[in-house]
Structures are given as structure tokens and as C-alpha cells.
Amino acid sequence: MSENPRASSRQRVQSAEVGGEILKALARQGPSVSLSRLSEAIGMVPAKAHRYLQSLMVSGLAAQDLVTGHYRLGPEAVAIGLAALGHIDVVGSISQLLPRLRDETGHTCFLAVWANRGATVVRVVEAVGAVTVVTQVGSVLPLISSASGQVFAAFLEPGQYEREGIDGWPELHAGLSRANSPLAKRLQQVRAQRLAAIEGQVLPGIDAIAAPVFDADGRIAAVITVLGPHRGFDPAPKGSLATSLLHIAREAGASLGHADAGPVTFPP
Numbered sequence: 001m002s003e004n005p006r007a008s009s010r011q012r013v014q015s016a017e018v019g020g021e022i023l024k025a026l027a028r029q030g031p032s033v034s035l036s037r038l039s040e041a042i043g044m045v046p047a048k049a050h051r052y053l054q055s056l057m058v059s060g061l062a063a064q065d066l067v068t069g070h071y072r073l074g075p076e077a078v079a080i081g082l083a084a085l086g087h088i089d090v091v092g093s094i095s096q097l098l099p100r101l102r103d104e105t106g107h108t109c110f111l112a113v114w115a116n117r118g119a120t121v122v123r124v125v126e127a128v129g130a131v132t133v134v135t136q137v138g139s140v141l142p143l144i145s146s147a148s149g150q151v152f153a154a155f156l157e158p159g160q161y162e163r164e165g166i167d168g169w170p171e172l173h174a175g176l177s178r179a180n181s182p183l184a185k186r187l188q189q190v191r192a193q194r195l196a197a198i199e200g201q202v203l204p205g206i207d208a209i210a211a212p213v214f215d216a217d218g219r220i221a222a223v224i225t226v227l228g229p230h231r232g233f234d235p236a237p238k239g240s241l242a243t244s245l246l247h248i249a250r251e252a253g254a255s256l257g258h259a260d261a262g263p264v265t266f267p268p
Contacts (some may be wrong), residue, residue, distance in 0.1 A: 015052075020046075022052050023077060025059060028259075032070035070137035091122050092219055094213060094252040098125040098224070104244045107228035112141065114146045114156065119223060127228065144183070147210035148223045150196035154187040155212050155220040160251040194249070195242055207233040209242060211249040216257030224249050 025041045026033065026048055035053070039046040060076035078169045091111065102125045111123040119142040127156040143149040190196045197209040200266035208227035225246055227233075234241050 011129055019056060019061075022049065022056065023073070026062060026071060026073050027079075032065055032068065032072040034068075034070050038071060054260075090256060091217075093255040094222055095123040095226065097248050097252055097255075098123060101125075101224070101226065101248045102127055104225055105241055107226045107233065107241070109224065109226050112152075112223045112225065113221070117145065118143060119152050121148075126265055135245065144200065147196040147198045147208040147227075148225045150190055150198070151210045151212050151223045152185070152220065154190040155198070157219075190225075193237050194246065195237055197242075199230065199235065205230050207235055209235045209245060210218060211245045213249050213252045213260040215253070218258065221256055222252070225251065 003265065011031050021042050022038070029041055031037060031097060033041075035046050035050060038053075039049045053062050055066075057064060059075065060074045062071055063074040063078070091113065094111055098111060099141055101109045106127055108124065108126045110121050110125070112119045112121050114120070114123075121137055121139045121141065124137055139146045143153055195211055197207070199207045206227060207230050208225055210223050210225040213222045213224060214218045224245060226241060236242060
């Protein structure tokens with residue numbers, strides 16, 4: 001009796017879907033995981049998971065530690081992941097999230113990356129009816145007095161901003177040289193909350209709150225900032241505005257390969 005081609009095709013698709021779920025579980029549970037724990041994570045009996053793992057190992061997508069017997073992603077899966085990372089458009093991946101953040105908060109949002117020796121604005125999405133204040137594309141924001149700058153100062157490795165001529169560098173250098181200085185404490189707070197908020201420090205009457213976006217290596221890749229007039233703007237770390245901003249920042253990081261539960265690289 002000949003095999004039903006449609007049934008065979010559906011079976012192959014289902015097998016590919018199951019294999020994909022196993023690979024995602026290996027990535028989440030890594031660097032290595034036992035068969036029992038992996039089976040529990042994907043809701044599959046160990047014997048069935050083992051059969052799929054054997055197939056994935058043949059293709060190089062999974063591997064097994066000969067000492068512990070635990071499973072991990074194989075060299076081919078790692079190569080695919082690296083290739084995907086190489087094709088990520090940092091600005092494009094994050095920029096597409098800004099309209100949603102604007103709509104959720106009702107405020108102007110912008111994206112900044114570290115370029116031109118400072119926090120440089122590369123994309124702006126203005127709130128309906130908003131008056132443009134300081135968010136022109138290409139603007140380089142102050143390192144200390146802007147929310148975006150404070151986030152970069154908190155999370156960048158020192159070698160990236162320890163240069164003469166950067167706006168705010170002398171103040172940053174002096175502040176960080178004293179562990180208990182107000183600036184050092186402020187940046188510690190920014191690291192702990194993953195947020196920086198200012199009230200009228202760049203322009204009177206304009207407040208802002210900013211959050212970092214981390215890449216696959218746990219390093220800061222960009223900063224997302226929300227700003228608006230002081231009246232009706234709530235920069236509280238646990239307020240609805242901060243909650244929306246942090247959610248979008250985490251989603252942006254995920255698009256760059258960052259696992260939010262993983263480590264974040266802090267400056268020493």
C-alpha cells in the first residue's frame with residue numbers, strides 16, 4: 001500500500017515543529033541540560049525527546065556531553081545563531097517598536113545609539129500634536145544631564161567614553177573617581193532600575209525617562225527614551241510609563257538576541 005503523500009508531508013512538518021521546540025528549549029535551559037529536565041520543559045516523555053535529540057545530533061544541531069550525558073546546542077545550531085546575529089539591523093529592529101511605545105504612552109519617543117562620541121539620536125517618533133523640543137535626528141545629547149546620556153554612562157564600558165572632548169566627561173570622571181559621590185550613586189541607581197529619569201534638566205518643563213537595550217552579549221546597544229511636558233508626565237520607576245518603556249526595551253533586546261534573564265555586562 002503506497003504512502004499517503006499528504007500525511008507524510010504533515011508528519012514532516014510536525015517533526016520539524018517538535019525539533020524546533022527542542023532546540024528552543026536547549027537554548028533556554030543551556031548551557032547544557034539533562035534529558036529529564038528538557039523533557040519536563042517541553043512537556044514530552046523522555047523516550048520521545050531522546051529520539052528527536054538523536055536525530056538533531058546527527059545533523060549537528062544538538063550535542064551530548066560524554067561525561068555528564070547532558071544535551072546542549074550543537075555546532076550547526078551555534079553557526080545558525082551567529083549568522084542570524086550578523087544580519088540584525090540594530091536601529092531597524094528597535095525602531096519598529098517605537099510607534100507602539102508612543103501609542104501606549106501618548107508621548108514622543110526616540111532611539112539613541114553611541115556614535116559621534118555621545119548619545120546620538122537616530123530615530124524619533126513624535127506624539128500627535130507634540131511640539132518638537134530636542135529630539136532632532138543627529139543630535140548628540142549631554143552625557144550627564146540627559147536621561148539617555150545617563151543610561152549610556154551607567155552601562156558603557158569605560159573605554160568607550162574615557163576620551164577628552166566628550167560633553168560631560170570631566171564631570172563623569174570626577175564623579176566616578178569617588179565611590180560615594182552623588183553621580184556614582186546616581187549611576188548605581190540607574191543600573192539597579194535599568195531606568196534614568198530627569199525633570200527639566202535639558203529643557204525647562206520637559207521631562208524624560210530612558211531605558212537601555214542590551215544585545216546578545218549583554219552589552220548596551222541602544223537607549224530608548226520617552227519625553228514630554230512636565231504636566232502629566234510620570235517618571236516614577238514603577239509607574240505605567242516606566243512599565244511600558246521597560247517592556248519595549250526588553251522586547252527590543254530580545255530582537256537582538258539578549259536573554260533578559262541572563263547577565264548584563266556592567267562597567268567595572
